[in-house]
Amino acid sequence: MFPLQESQLRHISQPPLFDLKEGDGYKAIPKWPWFVFLSGAMGCLVCSSVSHLFACHSRRFNLFFWRLDYAGISLMIVCSFFAPIYYAFFCHPYSCLFYLASISVLGVLAIITLLSPTLSTARYRNFRASLFLAMGFSGVIPAAHAVSLHWGHPHIFVALGYEVVMAFLYAAGAAFYTSRIPERWKPGAFDIAGHSHQIFHVFVVLAALAHSVATLVIMDFRRESATCAY
Ligand SMILES: [Zn+2]
Structure with missing residues (x-):
């Protein structure tokens, strides 16, 4: 419906981002939302690494x-929400503030809930997966809003494509997590490697990579239109 011009494709495929100065035909944009995403992604990997390394210490530490x-x-x-929302709603500060405040409140509530001892038991496995999915899919609302605001800009459709890939990767990870495939088929055979929890983490990392590409495309779009002249 909106065929990409060759120049636009070239532009998307050559993410300039941090090495271009204002005056090269780009506008300078704040970079802190990108670093919020990177910090969150690295924080997640640190939490996972530390958890998996020390969970065998004792029953108390295990939980x-x-x-x-x-x-x-x-x-x-x-x-993950910060960078795309900040750059997509750069010229709509009230929407930007509303979405960022909503996801922050939801996230803090989710983290408090997940840190409670009762909800970490096997009985609440499906509840935890639903919580992750609900948080992830709450992004559909700002995404639909952003697409309607920037309808016709190729970057937005490319970014949306990567976000859809991200959603599938998160959903696939959650499906492995809740179904406990493949260890349910052959108990004991995947205790060291290849069990559902490991597959779940791999999908989370792949989803983060898809999301980072989407974010870079939106940042590229914003650098071209940072003056809010439309
Ligand atoms: Zn884990």
């Missing part, structure tokens, strides 16, 4: 570290 593992993923999901 604590598994809660930290889930809280880290919530942290990354919340931080």
Whole structure:
């Protein structure tokens, strides 16, 4: 419907971002939302690494570290919202503030919930997966709003494509997590490697990569239209 021009494709495929100065035909834009995302993603990986490394210490620490593992993923999901919302609603400060405040409140509530000892038990496995998915898919509302605001800009459609890939990756990770495939088919065979929790983490990392590409495309779009002249 909106075929990409060759120049636009070239532009998207060559993310300039941090090395171009204002005056090269680009506008300078604040970079802190991008670093919020990177910090959240790295914080999530640190939480997961620490949790998996020390969970075998004792039963008491085991329960604590598994809660930290889930809280880290919530942290990354919340931080993922900052950059796309900030850049997509750069010229609409009230919408920007509303969406960022909403996801922050939702995220803090989710992290508090996930850190509670009761909800870390196996009984609440589906509840935890639903919480992750609800947080992730709450992004549909600002995404639909952003597409309607910037309808016709190729960057927005490219970014949306990557966000859809991200959503599928998160959903696939959650599906492995809740179904406990493949260890349910052959108990004991995947205790060291290849069990559902590991597959779930791999999907979370892939989703973060898809999201980072989407964010870079939106930043590129914003650098071209930072003056809000439309
Ligand atoms: Zn884990």
